[in-house]
Every structure is written in C-alpha cells, then in structure tokens.
C-alpha cells in the first residue's frame with residue numbers, strides 16, 4: 001500500500017485484539033475501495049474489497065471470482081492441501097450445487113422451523129443454569145453452550161458430547177489465539193498438520209467421531225443431517241474425505257459464529273440500555289432486532305475468492321490467481337447502505353446485512369438456524385432480566401477471521 005495506507009494491517013490477528021479497527025475500513029471504503037494489501041511471506045498479498053456493492057459483485061460472479069481454485073481463507077494452500085482439505089466452501093458450481101443439495105432441505109426455514117420448541121427448551125435449560133448465579137462469564141455459561149447444544153439436537157448426537165465438540169471448534173477457529181489453541185498457526189511450526197483443516201491436530205479426533213456417528217446410522221438409520229451425509233457417502237456422492245470435511249464444516253460453521261453473535265448482541269444491549277428496555281417492553285420487536293444484532297456482530301470478518309481470469313474491479317486490474325478478500329465487517333457498516341451505521345438500532349429496517357454473505361452460491365446454509373437460535377435466545381433471556389452489567393473487561397479472540405469475544409463477565413439481577 002502507499003504511504004497513507006502504511007499503518008493499515010488487515011492481515012495481522014493482532015489488529016483485532018483490542019477492537020475492530022473500523023476507522024481503517026472507513027478510510028478504505030472512502031478512498032481505496034479495492035486496494036492491494038501486502039502480507040508477510042509465505043503469503044503474497046491480496047486485494048481488499050470493502051464496499052457493500054463490490055462484495056455483492058464478487059460473490060455473485062463465481063465464474064470470475066472462484067472458490068474452487070484457491071482456499072477461501074487468507075492461507076495459501078498448495079494443490080495437495082487444497083484437495084485434501086476441500087469442503088463445500090472450496091467448490092464452485094456444479095460440484096458445489098451437488099454438495100449443497102445434500103443438506104439444503106434440512107437446513108431450510110421449514111426444515112429448522114420444526115425444531116423451534118426443542119431449541120427453546122435447550123435455551124431455557126442453559127439459562128436456568130447460568131442465571132442461578134448472580135455473577136458469571138456470559139461467554140462460557142451462555143453463548144458457548146447454546147449453539148453446540150442446539151446443533152447436538154439437530155444432528156441427534158448426545159448432549160453429553162457437547163463439551164468435546166465445543167473444544168474442537170475452539171481449537172480450530174481460534175487457531176491464532178494462544179489462550180485457546182494448543183497449536184497457534186502464525187507463531188509455531190504447523191507443517192506436520194498442513195493437510196488438516198485449520199492446520200489443527202484436533203481435526204483427526206473430529207473425523208473419528210464423524211466415522212462413529214456414520215457407523216451408528218448405517219446400523220440404525222436416523223432422520224437428521226448426519227443421516228443425509230451417511231446416505232450421500234453410501235451412494236458415492238461423498239468420498240471418505242469429503243464426508244469428514246462436510247461434518248467438520250457443519251460443526252464449526254454452526255458453532256462459533258452463533259456463539260459470537262449472542263455475545264456481541266448481549267454486549268450491544270448492555271451498552272445501549274434504552275434499546276434493551278425497548279425489547280423488554282415490546283418483545284414482539286425481537287425478530288427485527290435479531291437482524292440488527294447479526295449486522296452489529298458480524299462474526300465472520302471476511303471470506304476470500306481467487307480470480308479465475310484477468311479482470312477489473314473499480315478500475316483496478318486484478319490478475320488471474322490473485323486473492324480477492326471481501327470484508328463483511330466493512331460492508332455491514334457501509335454508510336451508503338446503512339444510514340448512521342455505527343448506531344445500534346434494534347428497529348432498523350430495511351437491514352440487508354451481509355453477515356451470512358452478500359449472496360451468490362455460498363450464502364450461509366445455516367442462516368435460518370442461526371436466526372432462529374439468536375431470536376429464541378433473546379426471547380427467553382430478556383424477560384428474565386431486571387438488570388445486567390459488565391463486571392470486568394471484555395476479552396476478544398486474537399483472530400483476523402472471526403470477530404469473537406472469549407470472556408465477558410457479567411452481574412445479573414433476575415425478575
């Protein structure tokens with residue numbers, strides 16, 4: 001980048017430890033909406049795309065901006081790594097369409113709608129336990145518990161496996177945070193794990209677990225998402241590796257993201273007590289508020305595509321093979337799309353945020369589930385709170401990929 005851009009470092013996980021550097025994104029959107037951003041070796045750098053409209057252009061035009069010819073994260077994978085670690089995320093149509101169809105019906109609005117009562121019961125159970133104490137860590141007692149327990153219900157895996165699944169998700173997604181990951185990717189030698197998702201050794205444990213779940217379903221079929229994967233494997237639609245990677249994708253995508261949405265949403269409500277009061281007095285507003293919580297939280301900071309051919313975006317010449325990184329955290333605060341974007345407004349409508357992606361073939365497959373989980377949690381939690389306040393510093397995850405909170409101590413008074 002040129003001189004004025006010198007201090008901006010979107011690639012470093014350290015840039016997000018204190019807070020999201022929103023002023024960098026404001027600057028980029030205004031003056032350099034598509035700009036080449038250097039990276040430390042062995043990476044080669046990437047195009048940073050920060051405006052709302054440009055994110056949509058990139059994600060809709062999958063023929064130009066491919067998910068299949070490179071990874072979808074900043075990490076640069078060699079062909080062997082790419083092939084072994086490939087999940088649905090790293091495919092283009094028509095391969096992608098075939099993979100997505102395996103689960104799309106079960107994760108549709110109608111498919112997950114039938115779990116609403118179940119999800120509500122899980123939420124009540126978790127809240128009963130957490131709210132029994134006046135002071136507790138909201139992340140470990142509430143946000144961390146809920147999504148994986150919801151997922152256990154939907155995948156019909158035993159609730160007592162939840163702690164294991166949480167640990168695997170944490171180790172993989174927070175692989176840049178030394179407080180969480182046993183092996184920290186940008187700080188130590190992870191060459192031995194180069195063929196594993198997120199370069200994380202715990203992936204092997206998760207694969208073995210997936211095999212066990214498949215074998216149980218082969219002996220006695222169930223009616224759930226893992227059953228759909230098991231059938232797809234038996235029919236040769238998924239090979240062993242694809243089965244593993246699919247299972248892992250669901251586990252991870254459905255866990256961390258919703259967790260951070262819940263934590264960020266609670267934090268925003270504590271920081272904006274008049275908004276919390278409004279939702280407590282008029283709980284029928286919670287479905288609309290859920291969209292603002294999702295925009296505000298933006299748990300996934302970016303995704304990446306790779307240019308399949310030479311092209312041009314906002315006058316910049318992008319070469320075939322270049323990495324193109326779309327920053328959701330910027331687009332969700334783009335003033336041309338969201339008036340007064342840094343105001344947390346639970347009544348905001350329309351609210352076409354890109355938290356689940358800006359459209360195109362990879363739009364989040366779990367969006368209906370995530371929306372339902374977030375809505376149900378706040379519907380169950382807010383009526384029970386007389387007051388809630390922070391009792392210590394909020395600690396963020398060290399990551400350039402997830403916008404996550406790892407600790408949020410609170411004191412509550414219940415009704």
Ligand code: HEM
Nearest residue numbers: 088089253254257258261300356357362363364365366370
């Ligand atoms: C608030 C919670 C969530 C957020 C913020 C989120 C975000 C995202 C994003 C940004 C993408 C990529 C979009 C793109 O490339 O255009 C994605 C894809 C995906 N998500 Fe989610 N997600 C969430 C919850 C879930 C849940 C609960 C599940 C599943 C149970 C899930 C499963 C998936 C899958 C399978 C994909 C890949 C879709 C594809 O490649 O076609 N997500 N998600």
